[in-house]
Amino acid sequence: MLSRRPVHCFRPWSRKFISSYLCRTPEPASPELAQLLATHAQHAPQPLTLGSLLSLGRPLTSESILASAQIVQTEMPRRLAMRIRSLEGLPFIVGTNPHIARILEGFRKNFLWSASYPPITNIEENSVFTSQLENLVRDHANDIPTIAKGFQECQRYMSAEAISSFLDAAIRNRIAVRLIAEQHVALTHALNNPDGLQDHLGVIDMNLSPVKMLKMCASFVAELCEASLGASPSLIIDGHTEARFAYVPVHLEYVVTELLKNAFRATVERHHSGSSTSLPPVQVTVSLPSAPPSMSGLAQITSPTRPRMLHIRIRDRGGGVAPVHIPHIFAYSFTTAGRNAVHALADEDELDGPYAAQHVGGGAAVGSDLFGEIAGKGVQTGMGTIAGLGFGLPMSRLYAQYFGGSLELFSLDGWGCDVLLKLRCLDHAEDAEI
Amino acid sequence: MHRPPRVARRHVYKLLYLSVCARNSYSTAHFYQNRQLELYASKQATLLSLRQLVFYGRAMSEERLIKSANYVRTELPIRIAHRLRDLQGLPYIVVMQEGVNRVYDLYWTAFEKFRRYPEVRTIEENDEFCQFVRGMLNEHSAVIPSLSLGLSLASPYLPPDQLDSFMRRMLVSRMSRRVLAEHHIALSDAFNGRDHNVDGEGHVGIIYTGLNVEKSVKKCASILRPPSNVQMPEVIIEGHLGTTFAYIREHLEYIVFELLKNSIQATVDAHAGKLSYPPILVTIMAGVNDIGMRISDQGGGLTNPHIRTPSDLFSFSHVRNATRMEDARLGSLRSVSERPAGMVATVNELVQRWQEEQRTRDNPEVEAGVGSHPRLGIGLPMCNIFSRYFGGSLELVSMDGWGTDAYLRLPKLGTNLEGIEF
Numbered sequence: 001m002l003s004r005r006p007v008h009c010f011r012p013w014s015r016k017f018i019s020s021y022l023c024r025t026p027e028p029a030s031p032e033l034a035q036l037l038a039t040h041a042q043h044a045p046q047p048l049t050l051g052s053l054l055s056l057g058r059p060l061t062s063e064s065i066l067a068s069a070q071i072v073q074t075e076m077p078r079r080l081a082m083r084i085r086s087l088e089g090l091p092f093i094v095g096t097n098p099h100i101a102r103i104l105e106g107f108r109k110n111f112l113w114s115a116s117y118p119p120i121t122n123i124e125e126n127s128v129f130t131s132q133l134e135n136l137v138r139d140h141a142n143d144i145p146t147i148a149k150g151f152q153e154c155q156r157y158m159s160a161e162a163i164s165s166f167l168d169a170a171i172r173n174r175i176a177v178r179l180i181a182e183q184h185v186a187l188t189h190a191l192n193n194p195d196g197l198q199d200h201l202g203v204i205d206m207n208l209s210p211v212k213m214l215k216m217c218a219s220f221v222a223e224l225c226e227a228s229l230g231a232s233p234s235l236i237i238d239g240h241t242e243a244r245f246a247y248v249p250v251h252l253e254y255v256v257t258e259l260l261k262n263a264f265r266a267t268v269e270r271h272h273s274g275s276s277t278s279l280p281p282v283q284v285t286v287s288l289p290s291a292p293p294s295m296s297g298l299a300q301i302t303s304p305t306r307p308r309m310l311h312i313r314i315r316d317r318g319g320g321v322a323p324v325h326i327p328h329i330f331a332y333s334f335t336t337a338g339r340n341a342v343h344a345l346a347d348e349d350e351l352d353g354p355y356a357a358q359h360v361g362g363g364a365a366v367g368s369d370l371f372g373e374i375a376g377k378g379v380q381t382g383m384g385t386i387a388g389l390g391f392g393l394p395m396s397r398l399y400a401q402y403f404g405g406s407l408e409l410f411s412l413d414g415w416g417c418d419v420l421l422k423l424r425c426l427d428h429a430e431d432a433e434i
Numbered sequence: 435m436h437r438p439p440r441v442a443r444r445h446v447y448k449l450l451y452l453s454v455c456a457r458n459s460y461s462t463a464h465f466y467q468n469r470q471l472e473l474y475a476s477k478q479a480t481l482l483s484l485r486q487l488v489f490y491g492r493a494m495s496e497e498r499l500i501k502s503a504n505y506v507r508t509e510l511p512i513r514i515a516h517r518l519r520d521l522q523g524l525p526y527i528v529v530m531q532e533g534v535n536r537v538y539d540l541y542w543t544a545f546e547k548f549r550r551y552p553e554v555r556t557i558e559e560n561d562e563f564c565q566f567v568r569g570m571l572n573e574h575s576a577v578i579p580s581l582s583l584g585l586s587l588a589s590p591y592l593p594p595d596q597l598d599s600f601m602r603r604m605l606v607s608r609m610s611r612r613v614l615a616e617h618h619i620a621l622s623d624a625f626n627g628r629d630h631n632v633d634g635e636g637h638v639g640i641i642y643t644g645l646n647v648e649k650s651v652k653k654c655a656s657i658l659r660p661p662s663n664v665q666m667p668e669v670i671i672e673g674h675l676g677t678t679f680a681y682i683r684e685h686l687e688y689i690v691f692e693l694l695k696n697s698i699q700a701t702v703d704a705h706a707g708k709l710s711y712p713p714i715l716v717t718i719m720a721g722v723n724d725i726g727m728r729i730s731d732q733g734g735g736l737t738n739p740h741i742r743t744p745s746d747l748f749s750f751s752h753v754r755n756a757t758r759m760e761d762a763r764l765g766s767l768r769s770v771s772e773r774p775a776g777m778v779a780t781v782n783e784l785v786q787r788w789q790e791e792q793r794t795r796d797n798p799e800v801e802a803g804v805g806s807h808p809r810l811g812i813g814l815p816m817c818n819i820f821s822r823y824f825g826g827s828l829e830l831v832s833m834d835g836w837g838t839d840a841y842l843r844l845p846k847l848g849t850n851l852e853g854i855e856f
Binding site for chain 1: 673674717719720721722723724726728735737739742829831833834835836837839841
């Protein structure tokens with residue numbers, strides 16, 4: 001075999017060889033970029049707390065907007081550099097995957113932009129900066145599905161644990177970057193338009209009604225469920241129905257939608273048989289423990305061992321999760337929908353195409369219409385949109401945990417599921433790290 | 435240097451034992467008596483499954499009953515020896531605590547008695563053996579409160595994980611020994627036509643082969659309903675009613691009773707002064723491998739400031755559960771462990787305590803004056819132990835400010851071996 005190969009192919013200085021060689025690997029970083037990366041990756045990670053981020057909006061002044069811009073200008077490049085470094089740390093063959101390579105390229109571009117942007121010194125500069133930032137956030141709405149697609153193609157090169165811990169870190173990093181960017185964008189808007197959303201402190205709604213959110217998400221999920229499965233259960237909400245708390249609405253919206261989708265689908269699949277339409281309701285209980293006495297000011301952190309949490313319990317009678325599936329419910333790209341669910345892990349096509357993409361695409365994007373996006377495709381693709389997307393539970397859990405909350409699933413085999421979502425009340429979470 | 439010959443040395447030791455033994459059981463003499471114990475502790479316990487216990491007991495003959503007696507006779511000292519070795523591995527100061535040393539002595543005595551008990555060969559001998567075993571069971575009735583007291587006192591000297599895993603090993607093993615002993619006694623009684631089971635439910639020994647979960651829940655709920663017309667939260671049962679499985683009824687009912695009792699108390703306390711109480715919802719599930727039960731109340735949740743997570747209520751360490759070191763709790767553990775009846779964790783005992791509590795509740799004078807029933811803090815940890823014995827689980831989940839959900843799971847098929855750790 002060897003003797004038949006033309007000898008010149010092995011001469012590295014041959015132009016022909018170099019060009020074909022370059023085709024096989026992604027572009028290396030430019031020297032300037034490499035230099036910048038090295039500087040930013042060196043910076044000691046300084047913990048940014050929610051408290052310090054929020055204090056910029058209380059009160060909102062042009063000085064605090066500039067301070068906020070400065071946070072974006074230090075934190076964005078640093079966190080993007082972390083992401084780039086971890087992508088660069090992947091096995092070479094994984095890095096050559098076109099999806100992963102595209103993501104890395106995108107990160108490099110953003111990093112370069114954010115690291116080389118001249119310091120913001122006045123409001124006018126800030127509005128230019130902010131509108132560019134807004135575009136950037138929007139352009140990256142589909143990063144996670146792209147990464148997921150990439151890893152799905154790389155399953156034979158990395159262990160499931162390695163992939164899922166990479167994805168966890170990537171998603172957490174993404175939530176943080178978007179939160180920092182969107183907070184700045186929202187504050188800038190608020191300064192320009194002081195009569196806007198009264199209860200908002202940047203992207204945080206200080207007076208968010210979980211029941212209102214639940215109802216809104218439920219009506220969307222019910223529609224989706226009707227369209228794809230032909231029926232939908234009713235929703236009963238009890239508990240502290242008047243409760244209000246401080247949280248990032250898009251985070252709550254994402255998680256609640258995912259959980260309701262699971263509950264609705266399971267209920268319909270278990271109980272809906274042709275003519276009979278008496279579905280057991282999905283029961284949601286909201287509970288907000290009373291605020292601890294004597295808390296005033298920012299410094300006062302309520303009981304550090306037990307931070308104040310809003311509790312939402314979603315209880316369905318959809319038959320629960322079969323015991324064999326329990327270990328995988330929080331794993332990526334696993335699904336309990338469909339007959340051969342247990343084999344889905346091995347089936348490469350399961351995470352394919354628009355399902356995964358649309359499903360995980362709805363992040364915390366300001367102004368991005370998660371519902372419109374999913375609903376549009378939902379009707380087109382039927383069942384696929386509501387079930388078996390494989391990212392819903394792990395992503396929801398990452399969102400819930402982001403500020404120190406939790407998401408737990410209790411399966412009552414043969415009966416139904418209780419999902420307990422605990423979210424920190426962000427007006428008592430100054431210590432939460434971003 | 436002159437060394438006495440081996441035989442002479444041994445003689446010196448023997449004299450030493452005798453002189454010191456008389457004064458103090460933890461003497462150096464005790465140290466040299468460990469040989470037999472180590473011999474037994476080196477043997478593996480023979481673990482059983484529920485199914486084995488049932489199958490063996492189903493076709494009883496004289497020969498099989500005697501075989502069962504000798505299994506109990508030889509198995510118990512092995513299991514006790516493992517626990518004694520476990521105790522010996524604890525820090526010295528822990529075993530010197532009040533309660534722990536009492537248990538150590540009890541176990542040591544029991545080990546010696548079982549070890550020396552001659553082989554059982556006839557039905558008459560088996561009757562004697564059953565008498566002997568019954569006596570031992572009674573003698574050990576205060577082990578749980580004693581250990582609980584001792585380990586609470588020793589809590590500063592043991593890291594919480596180590597303390598809890600020790601307690602778990604002790605309590606699970608204790609339960610396993612009592613199951614073996616009581617099962618054998620029940621089989622012997624049945625063989626001799628002295629079946630104490632009057633309600634006609636099918637059972638083999640202490641295992642009920644068609645245990646009706648709903649019936650057990652109803653039974654517990656009705657005991658918990660006070661005789662007077664005092665308002666109580668209603669217990670609603672839903673789910674796969676009519677589910678039956680093979681299990682030790684005493685264990686199931688202990689867990690259900692304790693959980694329901696906690697739910698009722700929490701509901702009553704959280705809604706004091708209101709016209710009616712929100713109900714307690716019990717959902718029974720028949721899963722593929724398990725029987726499940728969820729007990730959902732609206733008693734305000736587990737917001738006790740002494741604990742971080744609900745599972746801390748299962749802990750015996752004061753680091754996890756600060757109430758373990760409270761004087762009132764230590765005091766009541768002390769008085770219970772000194773009572774001859776002790777506390778053996780049975781439904782009857784729970785019922786009696788509940789009834790006493792109700793009496794004091796209804797009588798404000800008694801309540802104000804004595805406060806005679808500070809909680810022992812043993813119920814929930816024991817429920818946890820009971821549920822895990824054959825591989826089940828118990829999880830408490832708090833919706834702070836609203837209520838508590840308890841999720842109980844027990845294996846349905848009875849093929850799991852006992853969950854004893856060494």
